[in-house]
Amino acid sequence: MQEAERKRILAKLDEMSKYVKELREMIPPEEEYSKDLVRKRGCEKTVELAIDSLIDVAAMIVSSQKLGLPESEENIIDLLVGGKVITLQLGKKLKEMKGFRNILVHKYGKKDDSLVYKFLALELGFRRI
Numbered sequence: 001m002q003e004a005e006r007k008r009i010l011a012k013l014d015e016m017s018k019y020v021k022e023l024r025e026m027i028p029p030e031e032e033y034s035k036d037l038v039r040k041r042g043c044e045k046t047v048e049l050a051i052d053s054l055i056d057v058a059a060m061i062v063s064s065q066k067l068g069l070p071e072s073e074e075n076i077i078d079l080l081v082g083g084k085v086i087t088l089q090l091g092k093k094l095k096e097m098k099g100f101r102n103i104l105v106h107k108y109g110k111k112d113d114s115l116v117y118k119f120l121a122l123e124l125g126f127r128r129i
Contacts, residue, residue, distance in 0.1 A: 001064045002064070005060065005063075005064040008060060009057055009060050009061065009064075012053050012056050012057045012060065013053075013057060015053050016057070019046050019049050019053065020050055023046045023047055023050065023120070026042050026043055027039075027120060027121060030114075030117050030121065033117045034113035034114075040113070043120055044116065047101070047120055048101050048104050048105055051097050051100070051101040052101070054094070054097065055073055055098060055101075058076045058080055058094070059073075059076050061080065062076050065083060065085065067079040067082070067085070068082075074095060077095055077098070100119055104116075
């Protein structure tokens with residue numbers, strides 16, 4: 001991996017870390033989540049940005065390691081698994097996160113606030129401690 005690629009990846013990881021920190025600070029208790037529209041939308045947008053950063057990092061690694069030309073964002077994850085850069089288990093988790101992001105962004109199906117909160121707080125480990 002060239003130094004310029006490494007720096008770009010590290011910058012994206014720093015960006016993602018910033019979003020995760022912001023999300024941890026803003027996520028309200030579950031009973032307040034659906035009532036506070038501003039915080040709810042802030043949480044949803046912030047997790048979207050964090051997942052976008054993660055997908056960007058994955059694409060950069062695929063490119064720098066010359067793992068192949070991805071046909072889609074999901075294929076980026078498959079290439080990382082196939083290249084043994086990440087485990088199959090982590091690949092499944094990344095696909096879940098990407099699917100969740102698509103629900104938020106493209107509004108596939110009706111969003112259930114309790115399920116969104118569960119994903120934010122429990123699945124992603126962003127609950128305020």
